Structures are given as structure tokens and as C-alpha cells.
Amino acid sequence: MDSVIRGVVVYLFLLVVVRLSGRRTLAQITAFDFVLLLIVAETTQQALLGDDFSLSNAFVLILTLFTIDIAFSYIKGWSPRAAAMLDGTPTVLISLGKPDEVAMRRARVDLDDIMEAARQQHGLERLEQIKFAILEVGGNVSIVPK
Amino acid sequence: MAKTQLQGPPIRKDGLQIDERRHFQEIFWTVERFAWIIFALILLLALLGLTGSGGYFAKTTQTLDAGTAEYARFSRWEASDEMRFTFNAGAGTHRLTIEPAFYEYLQVEGVQPAPERAFFNEDGLVMEFAAEQGAPLSAVLYYRPLRPGYLSYRVVLDGSAADLATVVLP
Numbered sequence: 578m579d580s581v582i583r584g585v586v587v588y589l590f591l592l593v594v595v596r597l598s599g600r601r602t603l604a605q606i607t608a609f610d611f612v613l614l615l616i617v618a619e620t621t622q623q624a625l626l627g628d629d630f631s632l633s634n635a636f637v638l639i640l641t642l643f644t645i646d647i648a649f650s651y652i653k654g655w656s657p658r659a660a661a662m663l664d665g666t667p668t669v670l671i672s673l674g675k676p677d678e679v680a681m682r683r684a685r686v687d688l689d690d691i692m693e694a695a696r697q698q699h700g701l702e703r704l705e706q707i708k709f710a711i712l713e714v715g716g717n718v719s720i721v722p723k
Numbered sequence: 724m725a726k727t728q729l730q731g732p733p734i735r736k737d738g739l740q741i742d743e744r745r746h747f748q749e750i751f752w753t754v755e756r757f758a759w760i761i762f763a764l765i766l767l768l769a770l771l772g773l774t775g776s777g778g779y780f781a782k783t784t785q786t787l788d789a790g791t792a793e794y795a796r797f798s799r800w801e802a803s804d805e806m807r808f809t810f811n812a813g814a815g816t817h818r819l820t821i822e823p824a825f826y827e828y829l830q831v832e833g834v835q836p837a838p839e840r841a842f843f844n845e846d847g848l849v850m851e852f853a854a855e856q857g858a859p860l861s862a863v864l865y866y867r868p869l870r871p872g873y874l875s876y877r878v879v880l881d882g883s884a885a886d887l888a889t890v891v892l893p
Contacts, residue, residue, distance in 0.1 A: 597758035627801055665751070666744040672737045683752040709739055721739075 579627075580634050584641030587625050591617075596663070599685065664714050671710035674723065684712050694718035775799045775892055789813075789881035790859075798891050800871045803832060808880060810860045815853065817860050820879035822847035828874040828891060829866040836862065846879060 625638055653660035668680050670691060681687065691710045695701035699722045709721035732742035765774075772778020775797035784793045794806040810817040816839070826848070838850035854860040871893040877886050 594762075597755055597762075599752075599755045661744055661747055666748060667741055668745075668748055669735075669739065669741065669743055672735075672739070680748075683748075709737075711739075711741065 580629070580637040581641050583625055583627070584638045585645060587621055588642055588645050591621065592663070596665070667714055668712040669709065670712055670718070671707050674705060674708060676704075676710075680712075686712055686718065691718055691720070695720045695722075773797060775804070776802065785885045785887065787880050787885050788883040789817075790883075792878055792880065792885055792887060794887050795889050798829075798866075798868050798889050800868050800891055800893050803865060803867050805863050805865045808862045808864070808878070810852070810854070810862075810880060812857050812859045814881070815856045817852045817854060817862075818879075818881055819850045819852070819862060820844070820846045820848065821850075821864075822877045824874065825876040825878075828870060828872065828889075829868050832865040832867055834862060834864050838862075846877075 626634060649663060653663055668684050670677055670681050670684070670686060676688065676691075688704065691707065692701075692704065694710070694717070695704075695707055698720050699706075701707060701720065701722055706722055707720055708723040711719050711721075713719055732740050734740045735743070768774060770778060772781030775781055775795060776799060781797055782793055782795050784791050790808060790810040792806065792808050795804050798804045808819055819838075834850065836852065839853045841848060841850045843849070850862075852860055852862055868891040871891045873888065873890055875886065875888045877884055879885075
């Protein structure tokens with residue numbers, strides 16, 4: 578029982594913190610993100626397992642985490658509102674070549690990030706070559722060239 | 724669900740077909756900023772010691788006629804902690820009694836110095852420590868919380884009692 582409760586609590590806590598931290602750079606991990614990811618993974622592992630390193634505990638925890646994940650996928654399928662809450666929604670950062678400064682500021686994405694995505698995806702050289710830039714749910718910026 | 728997938732996302736005025744939900748985003752961004760303030764406040768509380776494991780408010784000291792008891796206001800489940808009992812100079816043998824409620828929540832990992840003898844009486848576990856006549860004595864009890872919750876217990880130092888309380892955080 579303890580393993581299941583630990584699994585559910587840690588999963589939900591991480592989900593809430595990651596979602597509220599607004600980290601949308603998971604698709605492009607910087608050195609700082611990598612360090613953060615390592616530390617969080619190690620801390621989470623200890624919180625999940627406690628002092629119990631048995632196979633039974635590991636199996637129960639793994640099943641718990643996968644079951645929650647499956648349950649959430651069904652919830653998201655049933656309710657678009659829940660999907661928006663859990664996964665977020667895409668944000669248009671540049672529309673018809675015009676940057677949306679409010680969206681960029683609040684999503685903490687700057688023009689350098691957009692230009693980097695433009696270079697990687699389409700080999701674009703200048704900002705005016707971008708028609709749309711969208712911050713996707715997964716954290717990556719997708720570019721539609723003019 | 725199937726109907727939504729077949730229809731696809733709405734088309735914006737600029738021609739982009741995307742379910743942006745900008746109003747929801749605006750609200751969420753505000754909630755996000757509010758959550759960051761909560762994060763900072765929780766960190767501040769942790770620095771002050773209100774989540775245990777060090778900090779100004781993590782431990783407190785209660786003064787009794789026979790000495791002092793320094794104990795944790797906040798301990799953490801499955802994390803080792805300690806409490807310190809200091810006996811005033813006096814008799815050669817000092818006696819520390821801790822009521823059984825303590826042991827239901829906390830597992831004692833060790834006592835330093837080791838008591839000369841330990842036994843149970845109607846008040847709980849009694850530990851007797853030897854000291855030279857007139858010398859003060861300080862005993863440290865190392866423990867590990869077995870479960871989270873609010874623990875209230877009575878300790879008796881050489882006949883003077885104090886009611887202590889520790890919150891064991893999950």
C-alpha cells in the first residue's frame with residue numbers, strides 16, 4: 578500500500594510542479610536543464626523507494642506509475658479541458674511575421690530561441706522569413722516559413 | 724472525443740489552424756506566477772526550519788527544574804534526528820523517562836552516552852545515566868520517525884516533567 582501511495586503522491590507532485598514551473602524547454606535541454614533533470618531524478622528515486630530496495634517495491638511502483646499515466650491519458654481523451662490543464666496548449670509567438678511580445682514574455686521565449694528553431698528546421702537566416710512561430714505543447718518551437 | 728478529432732482545431736483569422744486557447748493561457752500564466760510565489764514562500768519556510776532538518780525554528784528548548792530538553796519541532800519521516808537532554812549538576816545518577824507514545828512514532832537508534840541501565844516503569848522507559856557528583860550531564864537520543872503525524876509525549880528529567888510535541892512530516 579505504501580508503495581502505491583508514494584508513487585501516486587510523487588507523480589502528482591512532480592506533475593503539478595513541472596506544469597506550474599512553466600518549463601517549456603524540455604525539447605531542447607540546456608546544460609542547466611540537464612543538471613536540474615539529473616537532480617530531480619535522483620531526488621525522486623529516493624522519495625519513491627525510501628529504504629525499500631526490494632524487487633516487489635520496484636514492480637509495484639512501476640505498475641503504479643504506468644497505471645496513473647494510462648488513467649491520465651483516458652482523462653485527457655474524455656475532457657479537452659483536462660487535456661489543456663495537464664498538457665497545456667500551443668502558443669502562437671509569431672503570427673504573419675509579427676512577434677507577439679506579450680506571449681513571448683509570458684512564455685519566457687525570446688527571439689533568439691525562435692531564430693534557433695528557424696535555423697534548425699528550415700535553414701532560415703532572418704526573422705522576416707518566418708510566417709508563424711508556435712511554442713508547442715512539448716516545449717519545442719515550430720516554425721512555418723513565408 | 725471522436726467528433727473533436729474529426730473536426731480538427733479551429734482556424735484563426737491569420738489562417739493558422741490551431742487550438743491555442745489564448746484565454747486559458749492568460750489565466751494559466753497568472754496562476755503560474757502565483758505558484759512561483761508559493762514556491763518561494765515554501766523555500767523561505769524551509770530555510771526558517773519549518774520543514775525540519777535545521778533552521779531557526781526546527782528545534783526548540785524547554786527548560787525544566789532539573790535541566791533542559793532540546794527537541795525537534797519538526798522531524799521528517801524516515802530521516803534520522805536527535806534530541807538532547809541536559810541535566811543540571813547534582814546527584815550522581817540522572818534519570819530520564821520517556822513515555823511509551825514516543826516509541827510508537829519514533830525508533831530510537833542510539834543514546835549517547837549509553838545509559839547505565841534502562842527499564843520500564845508505569846511512566847515509560849527509564850534510562851539512568853551516571854555522572855560524577857556535582858557534574859552536569861548531557862545525553863543525546865538519536866531517533867528515526869516510523870510514520871508521519873503529530874506526536875505528543877511526556878519526558879521526565881530527574882522527576883520534573885515536560886510535555887513535548889513533534890510534527891513528523893511525510
